[in-house]
Ligand SMILES: *[C@@H]1O[C@H](CO)[C@@H](O)[C@H](O)[C@H]1NC(C)=O
Ligand SMILES: *[C@@H]1O[C@H](CO)[C@@H](O)[C@H](O)[C@H]1NC(C)=O
């Protein structure tokens with residue numbers, strides 16, 4: 524990658540959004556045993572992927588979100604009313620990096636695949652997701668502080684090491700939020716996570732999440748997400764993943780607001796498969812726009828700061844392409860629904876503990892890789 528030396532300075536910026544629910548906040552949620560259970564739907568078909576991941580095909584109108592009281596009058600939206608428009612007329616990249624793939628799930632029309640994971644089979648829908656209250660966080664990447672209606676990027680997929688017996692996760696992702704004031708925000712994100720206590724193993728998997736104050740609700744947890752795709756399985760394993768100093772793989776991800784319905788959509792892959800959306804009813808603050816974005820890595824969990832997992836490739840940002848993880852070709856969606864490069868004056872680097880993880884930013888507008896960041900580090904694995 525072509526670097527722009529003038530901005531290759533690692534600095535530490537004010538970082539506030541992900542400290543919501545951080546060490547200073549102590550809040551233990553009482554887990555209620557409510558009767559709504561995500562598996563009460565009739566399963567139309569069960570599909571086994573890779574001999575280990577079990578997907579149940581469930582009627583799209585009976586998915587977990589529709590047992591949520593907030594959505595009792597919600598009418599499902601099967602397609603976004605419009606898609607953000609590209610303003611660039613650039614030819615395809617000559618040296619495009621290949622995509623990490625998700626297995627295609629072939630659920631019957633009218634049904635959606637839902638992965639059985641550790642939490643889904645053991646917990647009731649209302650309690651799922653309320654386990655984040657005492658979590659620690661660390662972040663490295665780039666942040667953005669201005670009005671934003673969505674973002675797209677290419678996320679380099681690695682398999683960072685996370686201790687099997689911890690409840691920590693290591694994410695490579697994109698996130699947008701509406702920050703009302705410090706500690707009060709909601710948001711959404713998507714990318715690749717290694718989260719052994721959730722999925723039962725250490726593979727990099729595709730996850731989306733709804734961030735509601737203290738809660739992080741992955742995929743269908745909390746009944747937050749309405750899925751419409753019958754072929755993309757949330758929680759699916761990426762193959763292949765990048766190898767340090769070897770082949771690199773990326774995924775394309777977009778999150779954006781539907782200007783008509785004000786639902787927040789997520790789309791995946793070079794064909795922009797629209798997977799589904801977080802209904803507007805979910806949000807306290809993201810009624811119309813966001814004012815914060817994060818691209819890069821974050822680690823979260825009870826020991827994410829005290830015994831930190833790896834982030835990205837497990838190597839520092841300074842190692843650059845092929846060795847440090849990156850998020851590239853970062854674009855934001857403006858108020859006209861067009862993709863534009865983020866204004867560099869509103870961008871800042873974030874790295875919450877430089878002894879564990881670092882970040883660099885590059886290429887405002889004139890590199891092949893657009894605006895991009897290298898980030899990551901070994902955490903406690905040194
Ligand atoms: C929750 O309630 C159901 C039905 O009332 C019961 O079968 C189940 O064992 C309970 N689970 C827990 C964890 O208490
Ligand atoms: C589920 O499968 C049955 C046949 O096994 C079919 O008749 C029905 O329409 C399916 N339901 C959905 C929602 O696809």
Ligand SMILES: *[C@@H]1O[C@H](CO)[C@@H](O)[C@H](O)[C@H]1NC(C)=O
Nearest residue numbers: 686687688719723724725726
């Ligand atoms: C962690 O789990 C993986 C399988 O998911 C296994 O190969 C590895 O040996 C485990 N590591 C430890 C330290 O238990």
Ligand SMILES: *[C@@H]1O[C@H](CO)[C@@H](O)[C@H](O)[C@H]1NC(C)=O
Nearest residue numbers: 828829875876877878879903
């Ligand atoms: C950063 O991490 C190191 C190693 O775990 C720790 O000793 C140090 O206190 C941390 N610094 C901050 C500012 O949290």
